[in-house]
Amino acid sequence: xxxxxxxxxxxxxxxxxxxxxxxxxxxxxxxxxxxxxxxxxxxxxxxxxxxxxxxxxxxxxxxxxxxxxxxxxxxxxxxxxxxxxxxxxxxxxxxxxxxxxxxxxxxxxxxxxxxxxxxxxxxxxxxxxxxxxxxxxxxxxxxxxxxxxxxxxxxxxxxxxxxxxxxxxxxxxxxxxxxxxxxxxxxxxxxxxxxxxxxxxxxxxxxxxxxxxxxxxxxxxxxxxxxxxxxxxxxxxxxxxxxxxxxxxxxxxxxxxxxxxxxxxxxxxxxxxxxxxxxxxxxxxxxxxxxxxxxxxxxxxxxxxxxxxxxxxxxxxxxxxxxxxxxxxxxxxxxxxxxxxxxxxxxxxxxxxxxxxxxxxxxxxxxxxxxxxxxxxxxxxxxxxxxxxxxxxxxxxxxxxxxxxxxxxxxxxxxxxxxxxxxxxxxxxxxxxx
Numbered sequence: 001x002x003x004x005x006x007x008x009x010x011x012x013x014x015x016x017x018x019x020x021x022x023x024x025x026x027x028x029x030x031x032x033x034x035x036x037x038x039x040x041x042x043x044x045x046x047x048x049x050x051x052x053x054x055x056x057x058x059x060x061x062x063x064x065x066x067x068x069x070x071x072x073x074x075x076x077x078x079x080x081x082x083x084x085x086x087x088x089x090x091x092x093x094x095x096x097x098x099x100x101x102x103x104x105x106x107x108x109x110x111x112x113x114x115x116x117x118x119x120x121x122x123x124x125x126x127x128x129x130x131x132x133x134x135x136x137x138x139x140x141x142x143x144x145x146x147x148x149x150x151x152x153x154x155x156x157x158x159x160x161x162x163x164x165x166x167x168x169x170x171x172x173x174x175x176x177x178x179x180x181x182x183x184x185x186x187x188x189x190x191x192x193x194x195x196x197x198x199x200x201x202x203x204x205x206x207x208x209x210x211x212x213x214x215x216x217x218x219x220x221x222x223x224x225x226x227x228x229x230x231x232x233x234x235x236x237x238x239x240x241x242x243x244x245x246x247x248x249x250x251x252x253x254x255x256x257x258x259x260x261x262x263x264x265x266x267x268x269x270x271x272x273x274x275x276x277x278x279x280x281x282x283x284x285x286x287x288x289x290x291x292x293x294x295x296x297x298x299x300x301x302x303x304x305x306x307x308x309x310x311x312x313x314x315x316x317x318x319x320x321x322x323x324x325x326x327x328x329x330x331x332x333x334x335x336x337x338x339x340x341x342x343x344x345x346x347x348x349x350x351x352x353x354x355x356x357x358x359x360x361x362x363x364x365x366x367x368x369x370x371x372x373x374x375x376x377x378x379x380x381x382x383x384x385x386x387x388x389x390x391x392x393x394x395x396x397x398x399x400x401x402x403x404x405x406x407x408x409x410x411x412x413x414x415x416x417x418x419x420x421x422x423x424x425x426x427x428x429x430x431x432x433x434x
Contacts, residue, residue, distance in 0.1 A: 049145035076347035078335070079320035079416045085376055086330045087361060091243070097367035102159035104366065108349065109149055109168060116142050117164045120292060132291055140299020141347060146172045147304060148349045148365070154184035155361040162417050174269040176300060179236065180248030181262035186254050192363055194312075195332025197321045197410060197417065203240075203312050205321055207418060210242040219309040223408060223425060225401050230298070303348075310339055310396055313355045315384060316417045326415035333359040334382045339396060341388035347379075355383060 027295055085288035119142065123135040152158040153169030166180075173180040186201050186267040197207065206214075214222070218241055221227045221234070236247045245252035248267045250260035281289040313334070317333045351357075353368040356375055363371055376383050405426075407419035 008253075010239075022148070079418075080330060082334060082382055086359065089356075089375050089378050092373045093356075093360070093363075093374050097363055097371040097374075099367075100157060100159050100165060100362075100364050102161060102171065102373075105152065105158045105364065106150070106168075108366075109172070112145050112149065123292065132293045136291075136295040138298055139296035141178045141344065142302065143296055143300035144303035145347055145349060146176055147178065147300065148351050150178065150180065151187070151351075152349070152365055154180070154187060155362045155381075157362050158265075170266065170269050174266075174273045177270060177273060177297065178268045179247050179266040181259070181266040182254070183236070183266075183310070184290060185259055185263070186247060186302075189254070191358060192329075193332065194329075194358055195320070195322055195335045196327045197323050199312070201243075203309050204243075205407070205410045205417075206241060207412045208409045208420070209412050211422070214241060219425065224405055225404055228309065228404055229400075232301050232304050298314075306341070306396075306400060308346075309352060309403070310400060311337055311352075312421075313407055314396075314399035320405075320416050320418055322416060323411055324415045330359070332381070337384055338386045339393070340386040340389040341393045341396075343391045344393065352386065355379070 032083050064321075071318065088317055116139065119135055119139050123131055150160070150172035151170045153165040153172070156162070156165055158165050158168060169180045169184070173183065180220065189199070190201035193201065234373065236373050239245050239247075239254070243255040247254065248261040248270070250262075250267070252263075255263050277289065277293060280293075284292075292344040315337050319337075321335070322332060331357070336358045341348060341352050345352060350364040350368050351365070353365075353372050356363065356368055356372045357365075360371070372383075389395060406421045408422045408425060409420055
């Protein structure tokens with residue numbers, strides 16, 4: 001009976017890893033495919049061994065919180081391997097949380113598009129400098145909401161219908177100048193390798209050697225507020241410092257040969273949107289288009305960079321990044337952070353409920369809160385309760401500023417590393433600017 005139980009746990013663990021292969025157009029998300037090897041990506045395979053009988057987790061670190069004689073009274077080490085497995089978290093989440101309802105998903109799309117056009121109609125009708133600033137803030141926020149729904153399409157959490165995900169994803173993302181497939185594939189890489197210094201894709205830390213070789217312009221854009229919150233368009237064209245490629249180029253290192261057709265399609269859709277905006281600028285005038293679309297687009301970029309950065313940085317306690325044997329999918333996912341955005345939580349489709357999303361990206365956004373509540377007893381101290389926000393998440397601004405000013409690079413060596421601060425950075429920048 002004991003051996004049978006162990007085998008059942010092993011099957012459950014393997015099934016759980018397979019569930020994380022749900023990215024649209026990516027049925028072998030965690031397999032060791034040759035395409036990923038050609039791109040130099042860090043590939044992840046399901047655990048083949050049975051779980052240990054003492055209930056241990058994916059332990060490859062030297063210590064584990066809560067087990068092996070480590071007292072709960074001891075200081076919690078976020079870099080220690082957790083005493084639970086991915087399968088245990090999954091088992092705690094109600095079955096209905098995994099169900100994708102395409103009609104419900106589409107209802108959010110209809111709602112958001114209705115609001116977008118409604119806001120534009122109100123702004124055009126009044127055409128007042130009293131109204132425009134409110135319109136810019138509201139419309140930029142709705143652009144970000146559209147991005148989140150397209151993000152669900154990219155994960156396959158929008159529906160189980162691949163073509164529906166692709167069509168809706170292209171419509172939503174192209175409308176806000178995001179190349180859908182180019183972004184979807186790089187975002188898949190981010191989820192595959194979250195928390196991995198070498199292979200993560202989004203807001204990845206710079207090794208000290210790379211950091212010290214940055215030119216002055218890059219240092220300013222990366223580490224001087226407010227420039228980092230305008231980074232996304234540059235990232236789409238050039239990726240992060242130390243990485244090469246473009247989300248628009250089908251021959252970029254980001255993509256495998258069998259993905260080039262998808263990337264080309266998305267780049268064409270993006271180009272069509274640029275052409276449409278250019279045409280409308282000629283019809284109604286560039287200033288009017290700037291007010292209607294340009295400024296809200298900038299607000300959207302601010303939201304995107306603000307939110308995505310804070311999901312992986314800026315916690316009160318520094319969180320680890322991993323290399324080599326110390327990294328695995330579970331430990332990397334546990335370094336993500338939930339955030340509370342006040343009134344914006346429902347507008348942004350609960351994107352702040354981020355830990356469970358990172359571990360199980362196939363869960364629809366409308367089930368993330370319930371799934372998180374169910375998983376918290378398993379996660380224990382590895383889940384960091386977000387600071388509750390007022391109507392507007394002003395409290396997160398200090399987290400963002402502090403992190404940008406302190407989290408500059410990680411050591412070139414070591415398999416569990418934390419951000420370090422360059423105490424000379426801002427003096428260096430000031431001297432260069434004089």
